[in-house]
Amino acid sequence: MRELLDAESVxxxxxRVAGExxxxxxxxQNLVLLGIRRxxxxxxxxIGYWIEQLESVKVAxxxxxxxxxxxxxxxxxxxxxxxxxxxxxxxxxxxxVLVDDVIHTGRTVRAALDALLDYGRPRSVELAAVIDRGGxxxxxxxxxxxxxxxxxxxxxxDVVVGSGGQPVVLARPYGxxxxxxxxxxx
Amino acid sequence: MTGERLRHLLGIEGLELAEIERILHxxxxxxxxxxxxxxxxPTLRGKTVLNVFFEASTRTRSSFELAGKxxxxxxxxxxxxxxxxxxxxxxxxxxxTLDAMHADVIVVRHSASGAAEYxxxxxxxSVVNAGDGMHEHPTQALLDAFxxxxxxxxxxxxxxxxxxxxxxxxxxxxxxxxLPLFGAEVRLAGPRTLLPRSIAPWNVQVFDxxxxxxxxxxxxxxxxxxxxxxxxxxxxxxxxxxxxxxxxPERLALANQDALVMHPGPINRGVEISPEVADGPHSVxxxxxESGVAVRMAVLYLCASxxxxxxxxx
Numbered sequence: 480m481r482e483l484l485d486a487e488s489v490x491x492x493x494x495r496v497a498g499e500x501x502x503x504x505x506x507x508q509n510l511v512l513l514g515i516r517r518x519x520x521x522x523x524x525x526i527g528y529w530i531e532q533l534e535s536v537k538v539a540x541x542x543x544x545x546x547x548x549x550x551x552x553x554x555x556x557x558x559x560x561x562x563x564x565x566x567x568x569x570x571x572x573x574x575x576v577l578v579d580d581v582i583h584t585g586r587t588v589r590a591a592l593d594a595l596l597d598y599g600r601p602r603s604v605e606l607a608a609v610i611d612r613g614g615x616x617x618x619x620x621x622x623x624x625x626x627x628x629x630x631x632x633x634x635x636x637d638v639v640v641g642s643g644g645q646p647v648v649l650a651r652p653y654g655x656x657x658x659x660x661x662x663x664x665x
Numbered sequence: 666m667t668g669e670r671l672r673h674l675l676g677i678e679g680l681e682l683a684e685i686e687r688i689l690h691x692x693x694x695x696x697x698x699x700x701x702x703x704x705x706x707p708t709l710r711g712k713t714v715l716n717v718f719f720e721a722s723t724r725t726r727s728s729f730e731l732a733g734k735x736x737x738x739x740x741x742x743x744x745x746x747x748x749x750x751x752x753x754x755x756x757x758x759x760x761x762t763l764d765a766m767h768a769d770v771i772v773v774r775h776s777a778s779g780a781a782e783y784x785x786x787x788x789x790x791s792v793v794n795a796g797d798g799m800h801e802h803p804t805q806a807l808l809d810a811f812x813x814x815x816x817x818x819x820x821x822x823x824x825x826x827x828x829x830x831x832x833x834x835x836x837x838x839x840x841x842x843x844l845p846l847f848g849a850e851v852r853l854a855g856p857r858t859l860l861p862r863s864i865a866p867w868n869v870q871v872f873d874x875x876x877x878x879x880x881x882x883x884x885x886x887x888x889x890x891x892x893x894x895x896x897x898x899x900x901x902x903x904x905x906x907x908x909x910x911x912x913x914p915e916r917l918a919l920a921n922q923d924a925l926v927m928h929p930g931p932i933n934r935g936v937e938i939s940p941e942v943a944d945g946p947h948s949v950x951x952x953x954x955e956s957g958v959a960v961r962m963a964v965l966y967l968c969a970s971x972x973x974x975x976x977x978x979x
């Protein structure tokens with residue numbers, strides 16, 4: 480097990496992403512942060528917190544659950560853990576920033592795009608991620624990124640809550656005890 | 666809790682509590698889908714659901730149809746009078762034809778008890794029983810349990826009175842299996858001629874008057890009086906039935922103050938239930954309709970997801 484990013488680097492990265500989002504969206508016109516359940520949700524909240532610190536504005540916030548939109552939903556998920564999507568407003572005309580923890584194949588983001596389009600027709604959709612571990616299977620790239628890493632195919636990369644109660648990024652071999660997204664280290 | 670797909674849903678009898686919990690848990694999620702601006706997800710895209718109704722039904726059929734469509738499946742309705750059965754085809758040949766169409770799920774309603782099982786033995790598709798004769802109507806019992814839970818957060822310890830033509834009711838039978846599994850106290854009430862000969866397999870009480878069953882009840886399920894039973898020796902007149910067994914405001918007062926009034930529909934106003942009660946604050950009859958779509962989405966999802974036939978899948 481190795482730590483790719485410590486808690487301080489993750490938080491500094493989220494703060495930088497918040498700044499970049501504000502640069503590209505002056506005046507925060509109809510800006511919406513959408514966390515992809517479950518790993519992206521606390522990160523999206525933290526980005527929202529930093530935006531509030533930087534500009535003293537509150538940005539609209541929602542979550543999407545992609546389980547029902549997965550491209551293998553009808554074949555692989557006999558016992559899915561489906562959570563609620565919470566988008567309590569129409570996304571018509573909004574500038575959506577999707578937030579996820581790790582971008583890998585791109586399939587999660589593809590599913591999230593399908594899911595969010597059911598809530599309206601946004602003006603634009605961008606993607607923010609903490610870690611890009613490569614291995615893309617679809618032409619999808621992050622617009623905001625904290626770190627790109629090189630890991631072998633036998634390693635998994637997770638954003639988990641470290642001993643200090645803050646998110647850290649770990650690389651571990653597949654088959655090591657799984658930690659729920661945003662979960663705490665044993 | 667198992668993670669396997671549901672092969673068939675033929676009845677509540679024989680289902681384990683964990684399996685029922687899994688269906689009800691999934692239904693919570695699907696309830697949310699029905700409340701969105703876009704009430705459709707692509708989960709069962711490319712899957713085929715056949716609604717095969719040999720017996721008239723509007724609400725159950727449309728509930729299954731909506732459930733399938735909201736999950737993105739292709740749904741086809743095959744009705745009794747428009748189908749080849751009216752041209753003399755046997756049920757066996759009808760099933761063989763439907764099976765050759767590569768349906769993933771066949772939802773079947775038939776007037777013969779045991780018809781769903783008969784179909785299940787002769788098709789590769791998953792079979793969901795939407796009511797077979799006087800046997801079972803499992804999705805109705807599931808949606809009843811789901812509705813009670815939404816209002817009371819529990820079923821355990823509740824007193825549930827089921828009133829009407831118990832002997833001929835598949836809704837009563839499915840509920841008599843299901844509710845005691847959750848720890849409810851079930852009371853069946855009806856005219857003596859419309860009570861089952863034996864209640865041996867169920868953990869329930871039986872009354873030939875409605876009042877003792879209503880005493881302190883938390884949930885009251887009224888069953889529809891089927892007019893085809895009228896005039897026979899079983900049920901002399903509707904007026905007499907309404908007087909002896911109809912749920913009036915006075916009788917409702919015997920139940921718990923916050924009792925839920927349920928009915929699987931369609932209701933006969935002024936017969937088994939008075940209009941004041943059907944439209945009153947205790948009635949959750951329309952919630953049952955909403956719950957029905959969510960529960961049937963969960964059942965269709967569990968039947969149609971996963972690779973057909975082979976138990977493995979990644």
